Amino acid sequence: xxxxxxxxxxxxxxxxxxxxxxxxxxxxxxxxxxxxxxxxxxxxxxxxxxxxxxxxxxxxxxxxxxxxxxxxxxxxxxxxxxxxxxxxxxxxxxxxxxxxxxxxxxxxxxxxxxxxxxxxxxxxxxxxxxxxxxxxxxxxxxxxxxxxxxxxxxxxxxxxxxxxxxxxxxxxxxxxxxxxxxxxxxxxxxxxxxxxxxxxxxxxxxxxxxxxxxxxxxxxxxxxxxxxxxxxxxxxxxxxxxxxxxxxxxxxxxxxxxxxxxxxxxxxxxxxxxxxxxxxxxxxxxxxxxxxxxxxxxxxxxxxxxxxxxxxxxxxxxxxxxxxxxxxxxxxxxxxxxxxxxxxxxxxxxxxxxxxxxxxxxxxxxxxxxxxxxxxxxxxxxxxxxxxxxxxxxxxxxxxxxxxxxxxxxxx
Amino acid sequence: xxxxxxxxxxxxxxxxxxxxxxxxxxxxxxxxxxxxxxxxxxxxxxxxxxxxxxxxxxxxxxxxxxxxxxxxxxxxxxxxxxxxxxxxxxxxxxxxxxxxxxxxxxxxxxxxxxxxxxxxxxxxxxxxxxxxxxxxxxxxxxxxxxxxxxxxxxxxxxxxxxxxxxxxxxxxxxxxxxxxxxxxxxxxxxxxxxxxxxxxxxxxxxxxxxxxxxxxxxxxxxxxxxxxxxxxx
Numbered sequence: 140x141x142x143x144x145x146x147x148x149x150x151x152x153x154x155x156x157x158x159x160x161x162x163x164x165x166x167x168x169x170x171x172x173x174x175x176x177x178x179x180x181x182x183x184x185x186x187x188x189x190x191x192x193x194x195x196x197x198x199x200x201x202x203x204x205x206x207x208x209x210x211x212x213x214x215x216x217x218x219x220x221x222x223x224x225x226x227x228x229x230x231x232x233x234x235x236x237x238x239x240x241x242x243x244x245x246x247x248x249x250x251x252x253x254x255x256x257x258x259x260x261x262x263x264x265x266x267x268x269x270x271x272x273x274x275x276x277x278x279x280x281x282x283x284x285x286x287x288x289x290x291x292x293x294x295x296x297x298x299x300x301x302x303x304x305x306x307x308x309x310x311x312x313x314x315x316x317x318x319x320x321x322x323x324x325x326x327x328x329x330x331x332x333x334x335x336x337x338x339x340x341x342x343x344x345x346x347x348x349x350x351x352x353x354x355x356x357x358x359x360x361x362x363x364x365x366x367x368x369x370x371x372x373x374x375x376x377x378x379x380x381x382x383x384x385x386x387x388x389x390x391x392x393x394x395x396x397x398x399x400x401x402x403x404x405x406x407x408x409x410x411x412x413x414x415x416x417x418x419x420x421x422x423x424x425x426x427x428x429x430x431x432x433x434x435x436x437x438x439x440x441x442x443x444x445x446x447x448x449x450x451x452x453x454x455x456x457x458x459x460x461x462x463x464x465x466x467x468x469x470x471x472x473x474x475x476x477x478x479x480x481x482x483x484x485x486x487x488x489x490x491x492x493x494x495x496x497x498x499x500x501x502x503x504x505x506x507x508x509x510x511x512x513x514x515x516x517x518x519x520x521x522x523x524x525x526x527x528x529x530x531x532x533x534x535x536x537x538x539x540x541x542x543x544x545x546x547x548x549x550x551x
Numbered sequence: 552x553x554x555x556x557x558x559x560x561x562x563x564x565x566x567x568x569x570x571x572x573x574x575x576x577x578x579x580x581x582x583x584x585x586x587x588x589x590x591x592x593x594x595x596x597x598x599x600x601x602x603x604x605x606x607x608x609x610x611x612x613x614x615x616x617x618x619x620x621x622x623x624x625x626x627x628x629x630x631x632x633x634x635x636x637x638x639x640x641x642x643x644x645x646x647x648x649x650x651x652x653x654x655x656x657x658x659x660x661x662x663x664x665x666x667x668x669x670x671x672x673x674x675x676x677x678x679x680x681x682x683x684x685x686x687x688x689x690x691x692x693x694x695x696x697x698x699x700x701x702x703x704x705x706x707x708x709x710x711x712x713x714x715x716x717x718x719x720x721x722x723x724x725x726x727x728x729x730x731x732x733x734x735x736x737x738x739x740x741x742x743x744x745x746x747x748x749x750x751x752x753x754x755x756x757x758x759x760x761x762x763x764x765x766x767x768x769x770x771x772x773x774x775x776x777x778x779x780x781x782x783x784x
Contacts, residue, residue, distance in 0.1 A: 147670070154667055158656075165655030165694070454651045457605075459640020459668050461633055544639075545605040547651050548596060548722055 155464050159471040162451075166444075170476060173440045177480030177524070178487065180433040184426055185488035185520060189510040190495065191418045197508045198411045202384050206270035206331070208407060209234070209383070211390050213376040214400040216241065224377060230393050232386025235268045237341060238374030244348040248305045249321075249337060255294045261336040263378070264344045270380045271332060275325045279340045285325035290335035296323050304337075308351050310364060317350050317359025319343075345372060384408040434527050441473065441535040449542055456544035466536040473535060477528035481521055488512075552750050553579035553718060557612030560601045562594060571609075571777035572597050577769070579718075584744050584751040585782075586761045589771025593778040595754045596722055602752060603643055603720045604635045616642050617717045640668055644711035644749075646721035646740075650703040652695040658706050659691040665714040677747060681709045685739055701732040708740060712747065719744060719751040725760065733757065737764060 163170045202208045219238065227236045239245065245263070250256040265271070265285070267278045272285060279285050284304075286296070296302060304319045327338075343358075350356040355364035379394075381387045387405050394401050445452065452465055460468075495510040512520075558574040572594035579585060587595050600606040607627060614623040616638075626634050644665070645651070652661050662682070663673040682688050685705040695703055704724055711719055724740065725733030737760050744751045752769075755761055761768060768783040 150670060151668070158653075161660075162653075162655040450651070451653055451655075454647075454653060456636075457639070457645055457651070458665050459636050461636050543605070544636075545600050545603075547647060548600060548603075548605070548645070 151464070152467065155460075155467050156471050158455075159468050160475065162448075162468075163472055163475060169440075169444060173437060173444075174476045174480040174483065176436045176440065177433060177477060177527075178483045180429045181481060181484030181520070181524060182487035182491065184429055185484060185512065186491045186495070186510065187425065188422060188516065188520075189488065189492055189512045190508075191422050192513075192516065193509045193511050195411070195415045195418060196511075198414060199384075200507070202404075202408060202411055206273060206380060208404040209270060209381045209387065210403065211379045211381065211387060211394065212402045213379070213394070214402055215398075216375040217399070219374045219377065221372065224374065227377060227379060227394075230390055232381050232383070232389050233379060234382035235270055235378075235380040237264050237266055237269070237378050238372075239264055239376045239378060240344050240348040241375040244351050245344065247337075247347060248307075249290070249294060250303045250305060251294050251296060251300070255296075257290060257293055257335055260290060261334060262344055262347070263336055263338045264341040265338040266341060269338070269378075272325070272327060272338060275327065277324045279324070279338050279343075281340065282319060282321045282343075283324040284321045285327060285338040286323055287332040287334065287336045287338075288326055288329040289333065290337060291323070291326045293335060298323055298325060306347050306350060306359065308353070310353050315361055315363070317347075317356055317361045319359055384411070430523065430527060434530055437473075437527065437531045438534045441469075441531055442538050445469065445535055445538045450547055452539055452542045453544055453547035456542065457547045462540055465539050465542070469535045469539050470532040473528050473532040474525075477524055477531075481524050485517065552581050552583070553577065553616055555602070555612075555614045557610060558598075558601060558608055558614070559610040560594070560597055560606055561609045562597050569776065570594060572601070572780070573774075573777060574598060574769075574780045577782070579750040579752075581748040581750060582745045584741055584753065584766055585769050586766040587752060587754045587769045587771075587780070588756065588758065588761060589778065589780070590773070591756065593771040593773060595756075595771065598780060599720050599722055599752065599754055602718075603645060604639050640665065641714070642717045644714070644716035644719045646704075646708050646711040646719060646724045648723045648726050650695065650700075650707040652703060652707055652710070654695050657692050657694050658687060658698070661695065661706060662710045662713050665710060669714055671714060675713070675715075677715060678709060678713050681712065681743060684743070685709060700727050701736065704728060704736055705739070708736070708743075712743065712749065715747065715749075717749060719749050721751065721753040723754050723756070725755070725757060733760060734763070741766075 221238070224236055224238050227233060245261060246259045247262055248256060248258045249260050265279050269278065272278060275285060277283065277285075286294070291297065294302065300323050302321050302323065304321045305316055307314065307316045309315070346356055346358055350359050350361065350364075353364050355362050355366060379390065381390050385408075387403050387408055391401050391403055391405055455465060455468070492510040499508050499510070555574065555577040557576075558572075560572045562570045562572065587598060589595055597606065601608050604623065604627065607630065611624040611627060614627070615621070616623060621638075623635075623638065626638070653664070656664065662678060666675070666678075667673055682691070685708070687702070687705060687709060690698060690702055690706070695706070698706065704727070708724065711721070719740075721740070725736055728736060740751065740753070741764055753766075769780050770783055771778045771780050
């Protein structure tokens with residue numbers, strides 16, 4: 140037989156696809172019912188997932204936005220050297236660690252003028268990489284200091300203003316007051332640090348401690364006192380930050396192994412993880428139930444459809460369409476209806492999500508929560524939907540495979 | 552054009568249900584139209600299915616269609632389904648009792664489907680001619696659901712001959728029609744088969760119609776284990 144009588148494979152595929160579409164369109168009421176079964180599952184699942192994702196990511200954002208949630212505070216004081224600090228910095232998950240002097244020496248007075256001063260303000264050692272100052276352009280260096288917003292407010296100063304930092308000591312029966320001109324190089328929000336405080340570089344804090352311990356300090360303008368160059372640097376405690384919420388537990392454990400009592404927001408972090416886990420489980424169970432139901436309903440609808448159209452399939456076979464062509468016909472119909480269902484489902488999700496987000500925006504309880512999915516989530520949902528479609532297509536194809544062309548000749 | 556010998560098809564099982572259809576010999580030339588007649592249940596449709604390569608015969612001596620030397624008996628023997636489907640779509644045309652039109656295609660697309668399946672142009676002179684003679688031209692854009700039974704059967708006939716098969720197999724094409732419409736369709740089939748140089752086998756139990764057109768007949772006689780088909784002497 141001449142080869143020209145055989146259509147190309149692509150031509151035949153296009154013909155099958157066209158027939159599949161024409162059949163779907165001819166039977167559009169039934170087609171819509173099948174697609175609707177899919178929409179009825181996809182849209183609510185996407186909405187539920189969008190909310191879950193919105194709630195959990197808001198909780199996580201709250202955790203991560205506030206570096207204090209990553210802080211591991213040491214409750215007990217000790218005497219630690221630089222080596223110990225290096226060991227702490229080497230612990231897995233530690234992003235920042237800096238030594239602190241004894242708590243009595245972490246205070247000083249800040250004065251602007253007679254009306255504006257703060258006595259006994261908290262001094263916090265800081266350096267490049269300090270998570271609390273992560274959104275600052277400059278870190279404390281030399282006589283440059285960063286104030287917390289409550290401190291700046293009470294002193295009525297802003298970036299660029301100059302202040303006097305003062306510390307008093309009693310040495311050999313004499314009251315002495317060391318003074319240093321400092322410049323405000325930054326102010327951090329109260330949400331970051333709610334108490335009045337000044338972030339200073341560690342050498343300045345150590346200088347203040349030595350001054351209080353009776354050393355002379357040219358920096359503070361007091362030349363009177365003992366001179367001991369071999370004075371070893373010892374820290375009473377350290378400020379330690381984890382790089383992420385999940386690392387906090389490990390650091391706490393490592394410190395407690397050294398009998399160091401700590402305070403952290405581990406409980407809150409665990410809470411968010413627990414909420415995520417529980418919501419994930421709830422969503423998973425609902426999703427599986429719905430998908431199984433959807434699979435059953437779609438497979439049933441398709442099988443009934445194939446049985447109803449048995450004679451048509453037999454005629455297609457009689458005309459010379461072979462089994463793979465009939466399989467492609469069924470698979471194309473399942474695929475098209477699935478895509479239709481998915482697109483409508485996605486559209487309904489967008490609508491429902493907009494309604495949710497409007498309601499959430501006016502609620503104080505749920506401030507910041509938005510129903511939202513990422514493109515990756517949409518792709519995963521599409522993959523799951525196509526997975527369901529594949530199963531339905533397999534069931535349908537198995538059913539359609541048994542149809543013999545001779546059935547078209549026999550009476551119904 | 553068509554040469555066949557020693558065809559046996561077994562239908563049913565067991566001693567009571569078993570029925571063997573036996574056709575010792577059949578020869579058809581171009582333009583021939585042969586009526587297959589016999590009592591109900593004698594296996595007329597079974598014979599048609601076997602000739603249409605839809606049933607696996609229990610024995611078959613020789614089956615050749617057209618000038619090609621391809622022995623269809625061998626293909627049936629090894630159940631080469633794809634080769635049989637190719638031959639079926641190219642060499643055979645089926646006209647079913649109920650039309651067998653696809654409800655989702657209009658008349659034009661139903662008629663062109665066998666041609667498109669073979670990669671032929673959607674229409675041809677012969678198709679136009681047949682549509683004109685059968686009065687289908689005003690109906691081309693209608694779906695089968697909107698047609699009368701007679702219109703459906705005429706459409707089904709054009710679809711069966713659209714790809715210019717060698718052999719037309721018709722299973723009681725006029726059974727659902729009133730006598731007058733049946734007579735018209737029968738006459739049209741006969742004249743087009745002769746005009747287009749096809750061969751046709753038509754199952755019918757309408758003796759008056761067969762007699763009226765003076766068709767040669769393949770008659771079934773019931774035997775002990777089944778039935779035997781032989782051309783009218």
